Amino acid sequence: xxxxxxxxxxxxxxxxxxxxxxxxxxxxxxxxxxxxxxxxxxxxxxxxxxxxxxxxxxxxxxxxxxxxxxxxxxxxxxxxxxxxxxxxxxxxxxxxxxxxxxxxxxxxxxxxxxxxxxxxxxxxxxxxxxxxxxxxxxxxxxxxxxxxxxxxxxxxxxxxxxxxxxxxxxxxxxxxxxxxxxxxxxxxxxxxxxxxxxxxxxxxxxxxxxxxxxxxxxxxxxxxxxxxxxxxxxxxxxxxxxxxxxxxxxxxxxxxxxxxxxxxxxxxxxxxxxxxxxxxxxxxxxxxxxxxxxxxxxxxxxxxxxxxxxxxxxxxxxxxxxxxxxxxxxxxxxxxxxxxxxxxxxxxxxxxxxxxxxxxxxxxxxxxxxxxxxxxxxxxxxxxxxxxxxxxxxxxxxxxxxxxxxxxxxxxxxxxxxxxxxxxxxxxxxxxxxxxxxxxxxxxxxxxxxxxxxxxxxxxxxxxxxxxxxxxxxxxxxxxxxxxxxxxxxxxxxxxxxxxxxxxxxxxxxxxxxxxxxxxxxxxxxxxxxxxxxxxxxxxxxxxxxxxxxxxxxxxxxxxxxxxxxxxxxxxxxxxxxxxxxxxxxxxxxxxxxxxxxxxxxxxxxxxxxxxxxxxxxxxxxxxxxxxxxxxxxxxxxxxxxxxxxxxxxxxxxxxxxxxxxxxxxxxxxxxxxxxxxxxxxxxxxxxxxxxxxxxxxxxxxxxxxxxxxxxxxxxxxxxxxxxxxxxxxxxxxxxxxxxxxxxxxxxxxxxxxxxxxxxxxxxxxxxxxxxxxxxxxxxxxxxxxxxx
Amino acid sequence: xxxxxxxxxxxxxxxxxxxxxxxxxxxxxxxxxxxxxxxxxxxxxxxxxxxxxxxxxxxxxxxxxxxxxxxxxxxxxxxxxxxxxxxxxxxxxxxxxxxxxxxxxxxxxxxxxxxxxxxxxxxxxxxxxxxxxxxxxxxxxxxxxxxxxxxxxxxxx
Numbered sequence: 001x002x003x004x005x006x007x008x009x010x011x012x013x014x015x016x017x018x019x020x021x022x023x024x025x026x027x028x029x030x031x032x033x034x035x036x037x038x039x040x041x042x043x044x045x046x047x048x049x050x051x052x053x054x055x056x057x058x059x060x061x062x063x064x065x066x067x068x069x070x071x072x073x074x075x076x077x078x079x080x081x082x083x084x085x086x087x088x089x090x091x092x093x094x095x096x097x098x099x100x101x102x103x104x105x106x107x108x109x110x111x112x113x114x115x116x117x118x119x120x121x122x123x124x125x126x127x128x129x130x131x132x133x134x135x136x137x138x139x140x141x142x143x144x145x146x147x148x149x150x151x152x153x154x155x156x157x158x159x160x161x162x163x164x165x166x167x168x169x170x171x172x173x174x175x176x177x178x179x180x181x182x183x184x185x186x187x188x189x190x191x192x193x194x195x196x197x198x199x200x201x202x203x204x205x206x207x208x209x210x211x212x213x214x215x216x217x218x219x220x221x222x223x224x225x226x227x228x229x230x231x232x233x234x235x236x237x238x239x240x241x242x243x244x245x246x247x248x249x250x251x252x253x254x255x256x257x258x259x260x261x262x263x264x265x266x267x268x269x270x271x272x273x274x275x276x277x278x279x280x281x282x283x284x285x286x287x288x289x290x291x292x293x294x295x296x297x298x299x300x301x302x303x304x305x306x307x308x309x310x311x312x313x314x315x316x317x318x319x320x321x322x323x324x325x326x327x328x329x330x331x332x333x334x335x336x337x338x339x340x341x342x343x344x345x346x347x348x349x350x351x352x353x354x355x356x357x358x359x360x361x362x363x364x365x366x367x368x369x370x371x372x373x374x375x376x377x378x379x380x381x382x383x384x385x386x387x388x389x390x391x392x393x394x395x396x397x398x399x400x401x402x403x404x405x406x407x408x409x410x411x412x413x414x415x416x417x418x419x420x421x422x423x424x425x426x427x428x429x430x431x432x433x434x435x436x437x438x439x440x441x442x443x444x445x446x447x448x449x450x451x452x453x454x455x456x457x458x459x460x461x462x463x464x465x466x467x468x469x470x471x472x473x474x475x476x477x478x479x480x481x482x483x484x485x486x487x488x489x490x491x492x493x494x495x496x497x498x499x500x501x502x503x504x505x506x507x508x509x510x511x512x513x514x515x516x517x518x519x520x521x522x523x524x525x526x527x528x529x530x531x532x533x534x535x536x537x538x539x540x541x542x543x544x545x546x547x548x549x550x551x552x553x554x555x556x557x558x559x560x561x562x563x564x565x566x567x568x569x570x571x572x573x574x575x576x577x578x579x580x581x582x583x584x585x586x587x588x589x590x591x592x593x594x595x596x597x598x599x600x601x602x603x604x605x606x607x608x609x610x611x612x613x614x615x616x617x618x619x620x621x622x623x624x625x626x627x628x629x630x631x632x633x634x635x636x637x638x639x640x641x642x643x644x645x646x647x648x649x650x651x652x653x654x655x656x657x658x659x660x661x662x663x664x665x666x667x668x669x670x671x672x673x674x675x676x677x678x679x680x681x682x683x684x685x686x687x688x689x690x691x692x693x694x695x696x697x698x699x700x701x702x703x704x705x706x707x708x709x710x711x712x713x714x715x716x717x718x719x720x721x722x723x724x725x726x727x728x729x730x731x732x733x734x735x736x737x738x739x740x741x742x743x744x745x746x747x748x749x750x751x752x753x754x755x756x757x758x759x760x761x762x763x764x765x766x767x768x769x770x771x772x773x774x775x776x777x778x779x780x781x782x783x784x785x786x787x788x789x
Numbered sequence: 790x791x792x793x794x795x796x797x798x799x800x801x802x803x804x805x806x807x808x809x810x811x812x813x814x815x816x817x818x819x820x821x822x823x824x825x826x827x828x829x830x831x832x833x834x835x836x837x838x839x840x841x842x843x844x845x846x847x848x849x850x851x852x853x854x855x856x857x858x859x860x861x862x863x864x865x866x867x868x869x870x871x872x873x874x875x876x877x878x879x880x881x882x883x884x885x886x887x888x889x890x891x892x893x894x895x896x897x898x899x900x901x902x903x904x905x906x907x908x909x910x911x912x913x914x915x916x917x918x919x920x921x922x923x924x925x926x927x928x929x930x931x932x933x934x935x936x937x938x939x940x941x942x943x944x945x946x
Contacts, residue, residue, distance in 0.1 A: 018880060025888030026876040028823015028863035032889065035822035118813070119806065200827040200835055200889045200923050254825070254889025255923050287828035509887025509924045677883045680926030708832035708921075716914040716927040 005522065006590045011529065012522030013736065016673035020513045020533075030252040033204045033221050034284045041206065042071065044270050044283040045121035047111040047128045048293065049103035052139070052364040052701020053152070054132035056099055059111055064127040069120035071277070073128055074112040074269060076100035082239050084272055086155075088231075089330035090262060090480055091338065093164070094155075095367050097265045102135065104152065104327035105366050106701050107292035112269045114281065137701040138162065141301060141324040141361040152327055152362045164329050164360035169343045170420050175355035178316030182307030186391045191770045192298040192380050194324070194365070194695040195688075196291050196705075197372050198713055199508070201254020203294060204284030205267050207274040214240075216275065217247045220267060223260045223506055224546025225250040227483055229538045231263060232271070239275070250536035256508035257685070258371035261332040261548050262295045292706045295332070295368030296695060299324040300358075300380045306388040312398045314407045316353040317346055317419075319384060323360045323369065331369030332548065333376045334478045334485060340376025341635075343420040344469040347385035348429045348639060349407040354419040364701045373685045373746040375470045375549040382466045386751035387768065390463070394762055399446075400755070401437060404465050405430050415732070422469065424637045425739075426729045432663045433465050433641035439725055440643045440661040453763060458648035458787075460760025463641065464752035470740040471554025471636040480545065486631045487556035488542035489563045491520060493624040495613040497606030498530045501563075504544010505556040506536045510678065510742055512552060515670045516560050519736065522670075523564030524571075525591025525605050542627055550638075550740035553670065554731075559630035561735040566626035571608045574624075577617040578603050636731045636739035640664040642752040648760050651789040653779030655691060655757055657720040662749070665727045667739035676724055679745045683722050686749020688714050690771050761785075792856045796821065797865030805852045812836045812847035814855070815862060823863035823892045827921070834920030837893035838862045844900045846919075863892035866899065874940040875899050875933070884933030886924035894920050898934045908938055 006012030024030050061073035076098035079085040086094050098109055113124030136150045143149060144162040153159045179185060205220035222228050225248040233243035253260065270283040285294070301322040308314045323339060325331065333340045339358035346354050372379070393403035408429040409416050416424040437443075445461050452459045475484035488504035501520055505512065512535060517528040535541055544556060568588065575593035576583045579601055586593040594602035603611075612624035645659040662683055669675050692712040695705040705711040730737030750771055757773050758766055764785040769777060782788075793802040796819060803818045815824050815838065826848055827835035836848040839861040866873040875898045878884065885891040894917060901908070901916040908916070913934045914927070922930060 019883065021888070022880045022885060025885055025891050026863075026872070026879050026895065027867060028821070028892045030823075030888050032822075032825070034826070035816075037817070037820070118817075119808070198923065199887070200833055200921060201825070201887070202827070253887065254827075255887040257923070287830065287833075509889075511886065673883050677886060677925060677929055680928045681886060681924045682926075684926035685923070708828045708830050713832075713921050713923065715918040715921065716931065717918045719914075719927050721910075722926060722928055 006525065010521050010525055010527050010590060012518055012590060013668065013670050015518065015671065017514055017518055017528055017671055019511050020517065021511065032201055032252045032254055033206065033219050036206055036219055038206065038208060038280040041280040041282055042114055042116060042277065043118045043121040044273055044281050045113050045125045046109050046266060046289065047113065047125050047130065049106060049108045049110050051103060051132050051134050052106045052137045053104060053135040055102045055135060056110065056130060057133050058131040060129040063129065064113060064124040067120060067123055067127060069116040070113060070124040071116065072114040073124065074098065074114065074273060079272060084268065087235055087263065087268060089328055089367065091329040091331050091333060093329040095328040095330055097268045105364050106703055107289065109265045114273050137364045139363060139697050139699060139701050141322050141363050144361050144363050152364065162362040164325060164362060165338050166357065166359050167338050168357040170355035171353055172355045174353040175316050175318050178353040179305065179307045179318065182315060183310045184308045184396055185305060186388065186395050187305045188388065188391060188768050190302040190304060190384055190387055190768065192300045192383060193771065194296045194299040195372055195693045196296055196695055196711065197257035197259035198291065198711065199255030199257055199259055202285045202287060202290040203260060203264060205270050206280055206282045207270040208280040209274040209278060211278040215245045215247065216241055216271065217249065218271060219249045219251055221253055221260045222248065222250045223256045223508060223548050225506060225536055225538050226504055226543045227480060227545055228263060230483065231481065248538045250506045253506065253508040257373040258297065258332065258548055259294055260508065261370055262330055262368065264294060288707045291711055292703050293366050295330060295370040296366060297370055297372030298380060302384050304384050304388050306392050308392050310396060312396055312403050312406050314349055314351060314392065317351055319345055319356040321358040323358050324363050324365065325360050325369050326365035326367040327362055328367035329360055329369065330367035332371065334472055334480060336477060337376065341469050342377040342381050344378055344422060344467065345381035345385050346418050346420055347382060348409060348465050348467045350409045350413065351419045356420065365697060371548060373682060374743045375468060378469055379747045379750065382747045383751045386464045386466060387754060390755045390758065391767065400463050401433060401442060404433060404463065423634060424467065425634055425731050425733055427467065427637060427639050428727060428729045429465055429639060431727050432639060432665055435725055435727060436641040436643045436661050436663040439723065440659060442643065445645060458650060458760045460646045460756040462644045462752045462754065462756025462759055464748045464755065465641040466639060466748035468638040468744050468747055469635050470550035470638060470743065471632055472549050472551055473635055474633060475631045483545060485545050486629045487544040487551065487559050488627065488629045489556060489559035490542045490627040491563045491567060491625060493567060493609045495610050497526060497609040499526055500532045500534065501560065502534045502541040503556045503560065504542050505547040505552045507547060510547065510552060511674045515674060516557065518670050519557055519560045520564050522590065523561050524568060550743045553738050554636045554734060554740045555630055555632055557738060558632065558735050559628040562630055563626040563628035566628065567624055570624060571605060573620065574608045574611050574616060575603045578607065578611055633733050636667065636734060638666040638739040638741060638744045640744055640748055642748050644752040644756040646753065646756040646760060648757065648778060650782060650787055653775040653782060655773055655778060657753065659723065660720045661723045662745060663725045663727060664741065664744055665729050666741035666744060667729060667731045667734065668737035670738060675741050678742045679724050680722050682743060682745025683749050684714055684719050685746045687720060687753065690750040690753035690773060692772050694772050790853055792852050794855050794858060794860050796860040797862060807853055809852045810848055811850040811852045811855050814852035815847060821862050821864050825889055825892060827889065832921065834893040834897065835890050837896045837920060839896055839900055844897050863895055866895060873899065874937040875902065877940065878933035878937035882929050882933040882936050884925065884930045890920060890922045894922065894930060898937065902938055902941055906938060906942060
């Protein structure tokens with residue numbers, strides 16, 4: 001990319017502008033949901049099931065109701081009167097708000113206590129007595145599919161098994177043919193375990209129904225406020241909530257990562273409680289509720305096969321997957337894609353044939369299937385192809401870097417149509433890998449590894465050359481509950497040349513207030529400091545689908561640029577009027593129009609803004625504002641190459657990441673400082689599931705990993721000292737050439753780490769280890785292979 | 790029970806139950822909402838405040854335990870309209886993203902730099918290991934604290 005086009009004072013693209021949101025956060029003056037306190041506010045707390053599957057025989061609320069300050073105990077029966085005990089999921093399945101017959105997972109909501117304080121509400125929860133009759137528990141999704149397995153969704157008439165859906169993509173016959181003709185094949189079972197986003201702020205809301213005005217306001221931890229408003233209107237229309245009387249406010253959000261996309265029962269109960277009482281009702285979950293009941297990510301049981309020629313040319317990929325969705329498919333995927341964008345699984349490689357199937361399954365676990373800081377199911381795809389590519393390279397005795405370079409889609413092949421139907425916009429995969437290799441000193445590391453191996457030391461080098469797919473998405477294919485996945489921006493330029501811009505997305509730490517202002521600064525030459533960016537209030541912001549799947553820059557950022565360009569078009573007319581020149585005779589540079597050949601005759605954008613309200617041309621409407629609803633023509637395909645060096649302690653099995661070089665290419669960059677910060681964070685959320693995080697269940701469906709005691713988030717001590725670099729391959733179809741970056745590193749990092757560990761142990765006969773690669777797993781493997789300290 | 794505290798230099802008191810947590814006293818009663826709650830098990834550190842100068846996780850301290858003591862929260866860092874060096878460092882070095890862990894990080898850093906004016910990177914990483922951040926990957930938090938340390942050594946705030 002060239003240097004910035006604007007001055008540092010204007011602060012357009014390419015400037016590391018200090019963040020506009022930080023002055024409030026560093027003073028403790030942010031406003032997160034739980035910071036809001038309204039007069040007369042009541043508190044909601046939730047009774048949860050100790051069983052993973054059980055009939056509810058009786059709920060005795062009398063002791064709870066006897067506690068002074070407990071106002072009500074809400075059960076499924078209460079909600080059933082209003083037909084609010086079930087709600088639709090984003091994937092057009094159904095899930096319970098509160099149960100009337102049975103519970104389907106441990107920690108499921110059973111009843112809700114409404115009280116005058118947090119403490120009394122918690123006392124009330126303790127005092128509610130529920131009698132359960134345990135039912136057989138289905139934990140393993142493969143067993144769930146076996147004939148004779150207990151059918152979980154007995155609420156669905158005629159449902160005779162636990163299979164939710166079957167989805168497949170690609171050319172099965174061509175793939176089978178390629179496998180028959182293959183010179184080498186490899187096959188591996190890969191499990192990507194259940195994990196949780198664990199944003200440091202949990203989920204919660206304050207619902208306030210104003211009975212006089214008939215208006216419901218909900219301050220809530222949501223990444224998609226507009227879509228939530230529509231969902232509320234659709235779900236609760238029959239009890240009198242209409243969309244113009246619903247206002248969703250998403251205030252400061254303490255991290256989202258996909259976990260704040262779904263509608264959780266707690267939100268709905270709080271709304272119902274406020275509508276019934278007319279009082280504001282606060283519900284904020286604690287960390288254990290967050291980990292145990294909110295939407296999980298991953299849980300894909302994958303069987304992958306790869307075919308190649310002996311020279312290392314990959315020819316076909318075949319993947320079969322069982323997707324454990326818990327008791328409801330409450331994933332947050334575009335409607336047409338129940339397995340998200342998993343069919344990006346051919347990755348950075350030029351495959352001629354591929355076929356992928358995914359089967360969704362019900363089990364006695366919390367519902368979900370959200371992203372954990374990645375575009376829909378892309379980490380699952382990247383992990384599979386990058387593990388398989390490494391396996392094949394090792395199998396045929398080729399260096400994994402050379403193997404990748406041999407198979408990369410070449411720069412001249414873009415736009416590239418993949419075997420699974422995606423049209424990749426741009427890429428230079430070898431460029432990124434070469435830079436990563438050079439930066440880490442790849443050849444020297446391989447020499448060091450060979451020497452160490454002779455001495456019996458365990459060192460591994462792992463590569464991941466991933467391709468992301470973000471910016472959903474073109475309306476032709478992408479919608480959520482029918483809502484097309486455009487996004488929006490509305491800009492108003494005030495008479496004095498300052499501006500306010502509102503977007504349909506919602507930052508959860510990504511820095512939109514800064515980067516969106518920079519986009520508009522780039523397009524209009526108005527200093528970023530003079531542009532106020534707002535999001536998250538459905539009463540003021542234009543409708544948009546929200547922030548997840550790295551779609552803010554690709555979609556809403558583009559809307560910002562397009563709205564600014566509409567303003568520039570009108571500004572040109574006004575400037576022509578002021579300068580008494582023809583529009584075609586004006587030259588634009590960021591911030592001013594001048595007359596061709598007479599650079600001293602010019603009008604600044606601020607001059608034009610003033611004139612738009614004080615001296616606009618006859619026949620033109622006054623004002624200077626525009627709205628854009630941007631429907632992206634394609635997705636964007638950020639990419640990168642990561643190289644990881646690990647040392648393994650033979651005594652403890654601990655994997656130590658010695659170095660990690662990340663080369664990312666997210667197209668043109670708006671704010672280099674913020675982009676680097678996003679990559680650091682993404683890498684850490686790739687490292688976490690690779691080595692630490694997992695939510696598992698015992699055979700009775702008891703959760704293991706349900707608090708921070710045993711769900712291990714990385715601290716500053718374990719987290720590697722990330723080394724980052726970049727290449728720049730602009731997106732040809734995005735107005736700014738940008739691609740999105742928030743999730744690339746989460747997607748790409750786990751495979752680099754897993755590949756490094758297997759690389760360190762390959763000579764011992766180790767072919768694959770499922771993440772998280774814990775010391776216990778490695779220790780056991782080492783002992784099995786006869787390695788001792 | 791009556792609890793009297795000095796918080797950010799100001800004397801405040803409140804009537805609380807014995808079981809009432811310090812973090813709820815600070816947030817819900819004294820209405821200083823910069824101190825956050827991120828877990829129930831004293832792991833995340835979002836609730837870190839200084840109690841008589843020592844960093845504590847206010848979600849596992851009872852309000853009554855703070856009786857007669859000095860509390861400092863994130864709102865007490867800025868003096869006379871001038872940001873403290875740790876605040877300046879986090880802003881300058883992009884040491885925060887969502888901002889939720891930030892107040893706890895700032896208080897831990899503040900107390901750490903008082904004890905350790907010339908820290909190494911490893912010392913910084915260990916010092917903040919009781920504060921979880923999900924956004925930044927810690928790289929820039931380390932840089933922010935290094936920035937603050939240098940600034941404080943130069944005699945800044």
